[in-house]
Amino acid sequence: MDRMLSADEIVRGLLAKEFSAAEVFRSSLERVRRMDPALSAMLSVTEEAGMAAARAVDECVARGEDPGPLAGVPVVLKDNMCYRAAPTTCGSRMLERWTPPYDAAVVTALEGAGAVILGKTNMDEFAMGGSTEYSAFGPASNPWDPDRVPGGSSGGSAVAVAAGYVPVALGSDTGGSIRQPASYCGVYGMKPTYGLVSRRGLVAFASSLDQIGPFARTAADLARMLSVIAAPDPGDGTSSRRARPEYGAAVASASLKGRKIAVVRELAGMKASLSPDVEGTLARVLDLCRREGAEIVEVSLPRSLEFGLPCYYILAPAEASSNLARFDGVRYGFSRKERTLKALYERTRGEGFGPEVKRRILTGTYVLSSGYYDAYYLTAQKVRQLMKEEFRKAFASCDLIALPTAPTPAFRKGELVDDPIQMYLADIFTLPVNLAGLPALSLNGGFTADARPLPVGVQLIAPQWGEEGLLSAAAVLERHLGPASVAPMAAVKGGDGR
Numbered sequence: 001m002d003r004m005l006s007a008d009e010i011v012r013g014l015l016a017k018e019f020s021a022a023e024v025f026r027s028s029l030e031r032v033r034r035m036d037p038a039l040s041a042m043l044s045v046t047e048e049a050g051m052a053a054a055r056a057v058d059e060c061v062a063r064g065e066d067p068g069p070l071a072g073v074p075v076v077l078k079d080n081m082c083y084r085a086a087p088t089t090c091g092s093r094m095l096e097r098w099t100p101p102y103d104a105a106v107v108t109a110l111e112g113a114g115a116v117i118l119g120k121t122n123m124d125e126f127a128m129g130g131s132t133e134y135s136a137f138g139p140a141s142n143p144w145d146p147d148r149v150p151g152g153s154s155g156g157s158a159v160a161v162a163a164g165y166v167p168v169a170l171g172s173d174t175g176g177s178i179r180q181p182a183s184y185c186g187v188y189g190m191k192p193t194y195g196l197v198s199r200r201g202l203v204a205f206a207s208s209l210d211q212i213g214p215f216a217r218t219a220a221d222l223a224r225m226l227s228v229i230a231a232p233d234p235g236d237g238t239s240s241r242r243a244r245p246e247y248g249a250a251v252a253s254a255s256l257k258g259r260k261i262a263v264v265r266e267l268a269g270m271k272a273s274l275s276p277d278v279e280g281t282l283a284r285v286l287d288l289c290r291r292e293g294a295e296i297v298e299v300s301l302p303r304s305l306e307f308g309l310p311c312y313y314i315l316a317p318a319e320a321s322s323n324l325a326r327f328d329g330v331r332y333g334f335s336r337k338e339r340t341l342k343a344l345y346e347r348t349r350g351e352g353f354g355p356e357v358k359r360r361i362l363t364g365t366y367v368l369s370s371g372y373y374d375a376y377y378l379t380a381q382k383v384r385q386l387m388k389e390e391f392r393k394a395f396a397s398c399d400l401i402a403l404p405t406a407p408t409p410a411f412r413k414g415e416l417v418d419d420p421i422q423m424y425l426a427d428i429f430t431l432p433v434n435l436a437g438l439p440a441l442s443l444n445g446g447f448t449a450d451a452r453p454l455p456v457g458v459q460l461i462a463p464q465w466g467e468e469g470l471l472s473a474a475a476v477l478e479r480h481l482g483p484a485s486v487a488p489m490a491a492v493k494g495g496d497g498r
């Protein structure tokens with residue numbers, strides 16, 4: 001059986017009784033066993049629970065019942081989503097052995113749809129980072145070139161889809177953590193509108209920015225996943241109650257005729273920091289849009305591109321410093337017993353958190369402290385409002401905005417790990433989207449001409465609740481570009497050649 005089936009194909013094959021969910025699950029497991037020692041995308045593999053879920057799907061099919069829209073589809077979860085069958089480490093020593101007593105809303109939704117959870121994926125500690133190198137359990141590798149990073153913070157989920165362990169995965173995106181690794185690994189990744197997907201059971205990083213979203217190798221699979229996870233949830237105060245469409249329809253009727261796709265004027269002035277491959281790929285994708293009947297227009301986003309990054313690096317750490325205060329050695333996970341409470345806090349947090357998380361907590365505490373609050377936090381909130389306004393104006397004259405996902409293809413391991421500012425710059429095009437609460441996706445637009453070709457992503461941004469427009473555009477482009485490819489196993493030690 002072909003292991004690289006899409007979710008669509010798995011569901012169809014299962015219903016046609018061409019194979020069983022247990023067989024699909026076993027072949028996914030086998031691929032993980034073979035490739036993950038070299039790629040380190042997985043932090044845990046839930047073989048027993050997965051096999052039980054696969055068998056339940058098979059019994060459901062045998063009884064002639066509807067096994068659900070993700071029946072038998074193996075899926076992995078970023079390790080910041082609570083799942084009772086495994087620890088939720090958030091890539092941190094702090095939660096190394098913490099197994100949650102409940103499931104995240106998205107986990108319940110996936111299981112209800114018949115999906116089979118294969119395990120939890122590697123990530124930058126508490127989702128802070130852009131390379132997966134800040135994982136306390138060691139970095140994941142890019143399957144296109146294992147000397148390079150897969151991006152982050154949802155790097156493990158992107159790798160699992162790009163290396164063909166699973167057709168679909170979940171990640172979380174606070175400032176680019178789904179789109180940037182999707183771009184580096186050559187797969188689709190979508191960050192939905194803030195409030196579309198419930199975050200109940202997602203360990204919070206920056207609550208006004210966090211969203212869960214899917215990775216996939218086809219636009220149809222992205223839509224299938226989104227339809228399952230995008231449900232209103234009274235258990236998440238920020239979950240919108242508006243009715244959700246069935247997103248598959250947008251893919252089935254995909255067209256770009258008469259749609260206005262905007263390029264961003266300020267990008268021309270940023271050429272020095274853009275790799276020529278990124279520029280060329282964006283131009284190529286825009287050309288395909290034009291050939292499909294889209295009109296290419298221009299919008300201006302000066303504030304978002306200039307102030308998005310500083311604004312994010314005030315607000316996200318501020319929220320993180322407050323969200324991470326709960327990890328104090330008393331209630332969750334790692335704890336260092338000491339004679340006084342203060343010493344317990346100090347040792348637990350001193351040893352439990354890694355350097356990037358500490359940097360964020362310190363920055364966040366600083367910008368919230370009295371005397372600095374107005375100058376930093378309050379000012380950044382005002383700038384955020386202006387950015388929202390700027391996007392609103394831009395969308396008055398276009399349907400979608402096209403930008404690079406990241407300024408360069410995947411960088412080398414170790415290249416930026418000691419240079420936080422350069423690492424932060426990898427998200428310059430994705431952060432403004434979170435600050436404005438908008439939906440966006442990254443699709444693979446092509447590859448570099450290197451001896452080991454690296455994927456290059458293109459980002460499409462839509463107005464609030466514009467997921468259907470994004471999926472429709474992605475589906476049209478997929479007709480030209482093809483579905484995302486699985487990275488050639490020969491590139492990976494333990495792959496083809498073994």
Ligand code: GLN
Pocket residue numbers: 127128129130152153172173174175176177178205316427
């Ligand atoms: N790379 C960004 C950061 O380090 C975004 C992370 C994210 O989206 N979770 O904060």
